[in-house]
Amino acid sequence: MKECILVVDDDREIVKAIALLLEKEDYLVLKAYDGMQALEMAAENPVQLMIIDVMMPKLDGLSAVMKIREQKNIPIIVLSAKSEETDKVLGLSMGADDYVAKPYNPAELAARVKSHLRRYTSLGDIHAFVSAANIVNGKLMFNGGEKVLYADGEPVKLTATETKIVDLFMHNLGRIFPAEEIYRRVWNEEAYAAENTVMVHIRRIREKIEYNPKEPEYLKVVWGIGYKMEKK
Amino acid sequence: MDTKWKKNKAVIGFISWFLGISILAFNVWMLFMEFSCYGGNFKKQVETVFQEDYQNMEEFRSSISDYLNLFLAMSVADKNLPDGNRNQGEATWAEEKEMESEWDQYVYAEEYSEDYGYDYKDSYYWQGDGWRMDAAEAEEYHKDMKNERNILYRIEKEGKVLFTNEESLGFMADSVPVLPEGYNFLLYFNGEEVKIWKDGREIEIYGDGYYREKSAWYVPGYYNFPVGEAIKDSEVFIAAAKVPIIYINNDFDRYYHVYTNDRLYDMQNNIRSRKMAYEEWIFTSVFALALLFTGLVFRRERKAAEFAIAEFTGKLWYEVKLLPVLAVLGFLLLLFLRFINDLWWMEWNYVYEYIDRFIYYRYYRGPLMQVFLYSIVFMCILILWLFMNDRRYHKSAWKKSLTGMVIRTCQTASIKLPIGKRMVRQNIAICFFIWIMCITGFLFWIVAEEGIFMDEMELVCYVLLEGITLCIPFLFIKNAKKMARAMDNLVGQIQAIHDGELEEEREMPEDSGLWEAVENLNDIRNGMDKAVKEQIKSERMKVELVANVSHDIKTPLTSIISYVELLKKEEELPEHVKEYVDILDSKSQRLKSMIQDVFEVSKAVSGNLPVLMEDLDLAKLLRQTIADMEEQIEKSAITVKTEIPGNPVIIHADGERMYRVFQNLIQNALKYSLEGSRVYITLQENGKTAVACVKNISKEELNPDIDFTERFARGDKSRSDGGSGLGLSIAQSFTEACGGEFRVEAMADLFVVTISFVQQLSAIS
Numbered sequence: 001m002k003e004c005i006l007v008v009d010d011d012r013e014i015v016k017a018i019a020l021l022l023e024k025e026d027y028l029v030l031k032a033y034d035g036m037q038a039l040e041m042a043a044e045n046p047v048q049l050m051i052i053d054v055m056m057p058k059l060d061g062l063s064a065v066m067k068i069r070e071q072k073n074i075p076i077i078v079l080s081a082k083s084e085e086t087d088k089v090l091g092l093s094m095g096a097d098d099y100v101a102k103p104y105n106p107a108e109l110a111a112r113v114k115s116h117l118r119r120y121t122s123l124g125d126i127h128a129f130v131s132a133a134n135i136v137n138g139k140l141m142f143n144g145g146e147k148v149l150y151a152d153g154e155p156v157k158l159t160a161t162e163t164k165i166v167d168l169f170m171h172n173l174g175r176i177f178p179a180e181e182i183y184r185r186v187w188n189e190e191a192y193a194a195e196n197t198v199m200v201h202i203r204r205i206r207e208k209i210e211y212n213p214k215e216p217e218y219l220k221v222v223w224g225i226g227y228k229m230e231k232k
Numbered sequence: 233m234d235t236k237w238k239k240n241k242a243v244i245g246f247i248s249w250f251l252g253i254s255i256l257a258f259n260v261w262m263l264f265m266e267f268s269c270y271g272g273n274f275k276k277q278v279e280t281v282f283q284e285d286y287q288n289m290e291e292f293r294s295s296i297s298d299y300l301n302l303f304l305a306m307s308v309a310d311k312n313l314p315d316g317n318r319n320q321g322e323a324t325w326a327e328e329k330e331m332e333s334e335w336d337q338y339v340y341a342e343e344y345s346e347d348y349g350y351d352y353k354d355s356y357y358w359q360g361d362g363w364r365m366d367a368a369e370a371e372e373y374h375k376d377m378k379n380e381r382n383i384l385y386r387i388e389k390e391g392k393v394l395f396t397n398e399e400s401l402g403f404m405a406d407s408v409p410v411l412p413e414g415y416n417f418l419l420y421f422n423g424e425e426v427k428i429w430k431d432g433r434e435i436e437i438y439g440d441g442y443y444r445e446k447s448a449w450y451v452p453g454y455y456n457f458p459v460g461e462a463i464k465d466s467e468v469f470i471a472a473a474k475v476p477i478i479y480i481n482n483d484f485d486r487y488y489h490v491y492t493n494d495r496l497y498d499m500q501n502n503i504r505s506r507k508m509a510y511e512e513w514i515f516t517s518v519f520a521l522a523l524l525f526t527g528l529v530f531r532r533e534r535k536a537a538e539f540a541i542a543e544f545t546g547k548l549w550y551e552v553k554l555l556p557v558l559a560v561l562g563f564l565l566l567l568f569l570r571f572i573n574d575l576w577w578m579e580w581n582y583v584y585e586y587i588d589r590f591i592y593y594r595y596y597r598g599p600l601m602q603v604f605l606y607s608i609v610f611m612c613i614l615i616l617w618l619f620m621n622d623r624r625y626h627k628s629a630w631k632k633s634l635t636g637m638v639i640r641t642c643q644t645a646s647i648k649l650p651i652g653k654r655m656v657r658q659n660i661a662i663c664f665f666i667w668i669m670c671i672t673g674f675l676f677w678i679v680a681e682e683g684i685f686m687d688e689m690e691l692v693c694y695v696l697l698e699g700i701t702l703c704i705p706f707l708f709i710k711n712a713k714k715m716a717r718a719m720d721n722l723v724g725q726i727q728a729i730h731d732g733e734l735e736e737e738r739e740m741p742e743d744s745g746l747w748e749a750v751e752n753l754n755d756i757r758n759g760m761d762k763a764v765k766e767q768i769k770s771e772r773m774k775v776e777l778v779a780n781v782s783h784d785i786k787t788p789l790t791s792i793i794s795y796v797e798l799l800k801k802e803e804e805l806p807e808h809v810k811e812y813v814d815i816l817d818s819k820s821q822r823l824k825s826m827i828q829d830v831f832e833v834s835k836a837v838s839g840n841l842p843v844l845m846e847d848l849d850l851a852k853l854l855r856q857t858i859a860d861m862e863e864q865i866e867k868s869a870i871t872v873k874t875e876i877p878g879n880p881v882i883i884h885a886d887g888e889r890m891y892r893v894f895q896n897l898i899q900n901a902l903k904y905s906l907e908g909s910r911v912y913i914t915l916q917e918n919g920k921t922a923v924a925c926v927k928n929i930s931k932e933e934l935n936p937d938i939d940f941t942e943r944f945a946r947g948d949k950s951r952s953d954g955g956s957g958l959g960l961s962i963a964q965s966f967t968e969a970c971g972g973e974f975r976v977e978a979m980a981d982l983f984v985v986t987i988s989f990v991q992q993l994s995a996i997s
Contacts, residue, residue, distance in 0.1 A: 011787055024801065081786040082830070085842070103790040106797040107636030168467050178852070195852070199859035221856055223887030224848025 001029040003117050004046055008061065009053040009079065018051060021106050022113065032071040035059025042068050049117050051109075054080040054091070062094045069095035079104060108211045115139055115211070118155045137168045138232030139146035140209060140218060142170040149209070156208050161186060165201055169219070169229035178226040202227060238533060243941055245534035246541075249527025250617065253609075255520035258609040259513055281506050286499040287417055287430065290448075295495050297418060297450040299383060299470055300426070302373065304452075305363035307387045307466035309370035361461030362452075370395070380479040382496045384415065384471040391467075401469040408432075417472035424462050425453035476500050542625035544617055550633035553622060558617045563612065623814065651723055652716030659712040663705035670701050718746040725753055734761035771838045778834035782827045789827070792820050829958040836965030843886040843969050847992055850881045850890075850922050851915055857894040857911065864899070869907040870928075872898070875914040881922045883989035885970035893966045894924075896959040897985055901928040904983070923988045934978045962983075 005027050009015045012033060012078040019029040030045055032038040036058045042050065050068065053059040056106070065076055066111055075098070083101035119139065122201050135142045141150040149156045149166050158166060164186045179198040180191035187197075202221075204215040225227045243980050280288045357364055365373075377383065378397035386396040393399075401418070402410050409418045409429045418429045426449065428435045439447065443454035452459040476496040527534060545553065630636075647652050674694075721740055734757055740750040799805070799813045835841050853874050858865070865872050901911040903927040912927040960976065967974040967987055975986040 009915065011791065014787070014794060017791060017798060020798055021794070081783045081790070101795045106794055138645040142468075179856075195855040196859045196862065199856065199862065203860075203863075212907050221860065221891070223856060223891040224850060224853035224883075224885075226852075 002026065003048045003121065004028045004030060005113065006030045006032060006038065006041055006047045006050040008032040008050065008056070010034060010056045018109070021110055022039070025110055025114070035061060035114050038064050039067055042072065047074060048121060049075045049113060051077045051079055054078060054116065056081060062091060065095050067091040075120050077116065079114060091175045105212060111211045118152045136168065137173055138218065142166060146197065151209050158205065162201055166205060173229050173232040176222050176226040182227065198227065241530050242537040245527050245530025246537035249534055252523030252527055254610050254613045255516050255517060256524070257613055259520065260511065261515050277512070279639050281503060283512055284503055284507055286496065286503045289499055289503065291326045291499055293448050294450065296470065296472065300419060300421060300468060301363050303385055303387050303468045304463045304466055305365040305423070306370040307389050307468065308362070308375060308462045309367040335474065341845035345463070362462050371702055381675045382473045382476040384412070384955070386469040388467040390465045398471065401471055401752050409469055414473055414475070415471045416474040419470040421466065421468040423466055424459060426451045429467055441765065448525070472496060498770040538621055539625060539839055541618070542621050545622040546626045550630050551635065553619055555891045557619045559862055560612045560615050631826060650720045652720035656713050656716045659709050663709055667702060670698065674698055722746050722750055729757050729760070734764060743891050775834055775838045775840060778831060784833045789820065789823060793824065796820055829962060833958050833962050833965055836962065836969055841965070841969045843889060845884055845886055845970065847882050847884055848887050849907070850883045850924060850989065852880070853887060853890055854894060854913060854915055857891055857898065861895065864902060868902045870902050870905045871910045873910050873912050875912070877915060877917065881915060881917045882992040883922055884992050885972065885989060889966040889970055893963040893987065896963045898925045900959050901926055904928065904931055905929060906931045920991055921988050922991045923986060926985045930981045930983050934983060936978055940976045
């Protein structure tokens with residue numbers, strides 16, 4: 001059975017473009033053009049994921065999200081031309097699961113949809129995975145015993161060094177590591193030109209786990225201080 | 233041990249040098265005093281004292297002369313003297329002594345009569361050809377003197393002995409005098425002349441036969457001082473003891489008795505103590521020279537001690553040093569004046585008396601007095617020396633003075649006051665000065681005019697006049713206060729405008745003279761207020777406009793990008809159409825980034841850019857940025873050379889923003905550098921500022937007139953390359969939002985961007 005996705009935007013061309021994008025990925029796409037319509041469609045259909053614009057006539061996107069949240073636990077991706085940090089924080093605190101700024105990168109949007117759906121449908125309750133061996137952070141899960149990193153439930157192929165780095169970060173979520181410390185703890189050597197070496201590996205890990213490696217959400221640089229794994 | 237010895241040497245060197253100088257100076261002073269007071273022949277004086285023979289003293293000779301005159305008077309004592317003659321004596325005696333002034337005469341007469349108890353005025357007087365005396369008085373003298381046997385005498389008249397206390401005085405054959413045991417001096421007056429034998433030898437007394445002031449013996453027998461008619465029949469023998477001793481008279485009621493005929497004993501005593509003093513002088517001088525030598529030996533260490541002392545005295549107020557010096561100099565001036573003219577200022581005579589006592593009586597006052605005198609001299613020299621020493625090491629010692637400090641404190645305190653208050657204070661000070669002048673003038677005038685100042689009406693008039701004069705400055709002060717308030721008000725308004733309080737309207741009374749100025753200021757303030765408000769409004773509108781426009785552009789752009797993406801996935805498209813789609817793709821991506829840049833730069837220039845300031849390591853940030861951009865750098869035909877210190881260079885800034893700044897700069901450098909050239913990224917720190925520098929050689933010729941940080945400015949005007957033209961503008965805005973300084977320089981084709989930050993002291997843990 002095809003997963004059902006509701007796309008809401010007052011710009012019909014954008015709705016159509018997203019629909020075309022997602023249909024290629026073999027999803028069933030429902031279209032709505034304002035907030036009220038979105039609420040109706042969400043009530044009538046077994047929607048499993050929703051992509052919604054903020055500024056719309058009749059009922060704005062964030063209000064619609066709040067209303068839907070009262071009934072459903074489906075993943076909601078907010079799609080907005082407002083790209084400010086404050087807008088993102090507002091959207092996420094209103095009940096959205098994700099916030100994508102316009103103009104979006106279609107491939108990234110598709111990846112996010114896929115990720116959210118997988119976590120919502122196939123994996124079920126995320127808390128079921130929480131155990132002594134598993135560390136869960138957003139879409140990432142690290143099994144400390146097997147030393148395997150899962151993204152959206154699928155194992156990520158990492159080299160030995162990359163695994164060590166991920167191991168370090170996943171066990172210290174949110175902590176900032178200077179490059180020298182990472183180097184010392186991963187390579188077991190005194191740091192020399194640590195910045196470059198560490199950065200190369202981090203870039204490679206990002207390509208494997210981030211939606212958009214150029215705007216990382218998990219493995220971040222704290223400029224002038226070090227590196228950290230963002231705690232989700 | 234070594235350093236201790238060195239310290240000791242310094243102390244010894246200093247003390248011995250100082251004591252040596254002091255003692256020597258004191259001795260020189262004493263020498264000067266001694267011979268300026270006694271005058272006469274230096275050599276003779278010293279010889280006399282060291283012979284220890286009191287009979288060589290001037291004082292002895294004049295004393296013996298006095299005795300002779302007294303005995304001669306006794307020899308012709310008259311029982312029936314007329315009373316009228318008695319007062320004559322006083323005046324004649326005074327003339328005879330040739331006193332310099334009345335004062336001296338008076339003092340002399342007083343002291344003489346007090347000390348020796350002779351009542352010359354009544355009993356002993358000059359009678360034209362010689363001294364005269366009452367017969368009863370002569371008896372009295374004889375009674376007093378006969379038991380004090382330091383002087384032996386025999387007085388004869390016409391071969392008859394009148395008075396004597398030693399019958400045996402006389403001559404053996406061949407005119408050899410007969411003297412009792414213990415006596416070595418004999419004076420004989422035979423009615424014509426005086427003969428003197430000392431130690432059995434006759435002494436020449438008359439010289440060439442004329443009496444002069446310098447003649448040793450004041451006795452009759454000179455051509456110009458002949459023997460008087462009355463005493464031609466008199467014969468007098470006087471013998472003096474070799475070593476005088478004290479004879480205590482039975483009559484204790486008269487306190488002067490002990491002194492009466494003990495002048496010889498006093499002389500003897502005097503000469504002894506003076507000899508002791510001279511010996512002491514020699515001894516102390518030798519001692520002082522030895523001390524000076526010690527000081528010379530340790531002179532290097534002494535200098536250290538002097539420096540240490542100067543360091544201490546340098547901390548004192550100048551007045552504390554100056555006042556004692558002035559006191560000492562005053563004292564020395566007094567001494568000096570004493571020697572120029574001892575009657576320079578009559579009222580000060582009592583001071584001189586004290587000084588004279590130091591000089592004359594020091595032989596009689598014992599060791600305590602000596603110590604006291606020495607300590608006074610030490611004090612004087614110490615004070616002078618300390619002052620000189622201080623001057624030597626502190627050229628501008630006078631700057632550290634109490635007066636200066638008070639004035640400076642007042643000045644700094646008054647600077648803090650508002651200008652009006654200062655004006656009022658100055659006015660009050662001037663008024664007080666005028667008041668004091670008036671009052672002192674008035675008082676002075678009262679004192680000066682006391683004699684004529686009797687009329688009550690006049691007094692009332694003057695008091696009224698003074699009152700009015702005193703009121704006028706008061707009126708001035710009142711007026712000045714009003715002016716000062718207006719001035720304060722004006723200054724306060726200017727301050728308020730400077731602080732940006734443009735809303736508040738200020739009032740000023742219309743009669744205050746500054747009213748017009750305040751009105752004009754209000755106009756300026758209103759104009760500024762309006763301009764600032766309008767500017768703020770337009771800035772806000774600009775940001776809103778940019779935000780709205782960028783939002784409005786983003787929506788269609790989203791469609792464009794989405795459909796281009798869809799087109800890219802179409803497989804049946806012809807090859808040339810695919811090419812078009814690629815162009816559409818790249819241009820739409822560029823449009824996207826440009827919109828983002830415009831939005832950010834507009835926020836930054838309007839001051840709406842949120843920054844998250846924290847302490848971070850600029851060196852690390854640069855290394856991270858370069859590492860992050862490594863792929864781009866490797867792809868380009870440019871080499872990046874870095875010179876970044878390994879130690880943390882801590883600044884306070886927003887890491888994300890600064891990353892964007894350096895990313896932009898490096899991207900620019902990669903994009904616009906001459907191919908094959910090098911980009912230099914350096915970071916320098918001096919503990920206060922951290923300076924990051926990106927230098928590259930431009931591919932195109934740089935136009936020196938372009939301000940590169942201006943928005944949309946680029947080296948060439950074609951705008952055909954990929955950038956938005958906002959890179960440097962964003963970099964500058966972000967840097968300045970983080971509190972840094974951003975500078976762009978173009979020297980020929982060398983393009984230099986310098987970013988400097990204040991360095992923080994705290995280290996990142």
